[in-house]
Amino acid sequence: MKIGIIHDWLDKYGGAERVITSLDKIISADYYFAYANVMKNKDKLKMFNGKNPDIITSNVLKFLGSYFRIAFPFFPFVTKSFNNQVQKNYSIDLLISSSWCLSKGFRISDEKHICYIQARNFKYIWDEYQNYFPGIFGIIFTPLRKYLQNFDVNMSKNPNHVIANSKFVQDWINEHYKINSTVIYPPVSVQNFNLRTTKISDSEYYVTVGRLVKYKRFDLLIEAFIRLNKKLIIIGDGAERNRLNEIAKNHNNIIFTGFLNSEKISDYIRNARAFVFSSVEDFGIAPVEAQSCGTPVIAYAKGGVLETIVENKTGVFFKTQDVNAIQDAVQNFENILDRFDPVVIRKNAEKFSEEAFITNFRSFLEKNIH
Structure with a gap:
């Protein structure tokens, strides 16, 4: 044949x-x-x-x-x-x-x-x-x-x-x-992301990863974390970089790293308090990679994430794609932080290996x- x-x-x-x-x-x-x-x-x-x-x-x-x-x-x-x-x-x-x-x-x-x-x-x-x-x-x-x-x-x-x-x-x-x-x-290359089992509340920052393009709505994440005054690390680069820099200027809690190799990305994700995700993706590999590290995900409730995230076990959702909804989701996440078991989160990710x-x-x- x-x-x-x-x-x-x-x-x-x-x-x-x-x-x-x-x-x-x-x-x-x-x-x-x-x-x-x-x-x-x-x-x-x-x-x-x-x-x-x-x-x-x-x-x-x-x-x-x-x-x-x-x-x-x-x-x-x-x-x-x-x-x-x-x-x-x-x-x-x-x-x-x-x-x-x-x-x-x-x-x-x-x-x-x-x-x-x-x-x-x-x-x-x-x-x-x-x-x-x-x-x-x-x-x-x-x-x-x-x-x-x-x-x-x-x-x-x-x-x-x-x-x-x-x-x-x-x-x-x-x-x-x-x-x-x-x-x-x-x-998903689950094997490339190491599980972190230490208590998630030890982490002081949130992280997101992706190409900085318009439809991924990094602007909403930036606005929300400026209001929350919480540290957000944005990994990646793209056409929206200058516009996003302008939104984030004078706010030291918003950090752009540019492109990083997979090892450094993995380090950032597994040590983060949570991974945040604001776009509509057909499947969405990044949220699964985050779960591979035992890191919970805060995501917009549309697209493939509804199939890869178990609400209140491996992450939380925000129902509308706007700044207020993201703020509320982050605050809700922090209120129920103890519910998230890194081992359970990792096990869910393995279904997509x-x-x-x-x-x-x-x-x-x-x-x-x-």
Whole structure:
């Protein structure tokens, strides 16, 4: 049996790419495909467990290099062109696609296609349209949006089997694509985060980690912790850094560290009073990593966190995405601090380990590949 794996594009090594790392331990692929490949070799070696395989990419997007995303109005053409390009030279029996945009539309011939949906697909024409096309631009691009939405729905009918990375995404798939899917949670590197069993109340700071981008709402966390006058450490960097610095200026309790290596991140998290999380994520790896350290999580009650956090046992929720709700949640957390057992928190995180992913994915293959 010839097997192919396709990832939307190879850019940076993150949560979606960890899925490929784990799949590579389950499946010995003959071919690897991606619409674009601009990933650094060091990240590629990490992604493919020390290997650096040949990646078959789209001839159309190759000309755009790292600017390949600007071709998104032409993604229907890119998908069709890549399918035609590959059909001429390759033959496979089983395809595993990793999709948050295009890969579900990949098809060479009559191969069996299993699609792992990494997120709400094509978010800039669905849920986040207003963020990418605000005001008058949103009105002008409405016809293009409708065209791309129809294209995306048609692509969703292509796989033989669809796997969602959370129940949140499963519900989204059902709502937008009207198709059934199976949930298999993505792999989290639980083993890389050491449990801290000393009393949480010994810690004096809270911590959050992530790319500093608008939708993650770090601004709300900063405002809330300025009002609370509690120490907040923000790990990461991104386009919002200057704006967030401006909000936090003259407030010494808000500390930006920039990018840190995984060992330093782990140290900060396991010694924190709690991990705070204000965005809507399809799964949300960071809150699980925090729980791997035995650190409780204070999170906005929407998205994948509702599946990974047990309220009042491994964390607490705030119901609205605003400053007052975050303040109230932090104060509530401190009132019930003694309820949180680091060992219990760690045990919950282990349900989302790489071992669990590999076991569940293998079981799915055994049931559906004949």
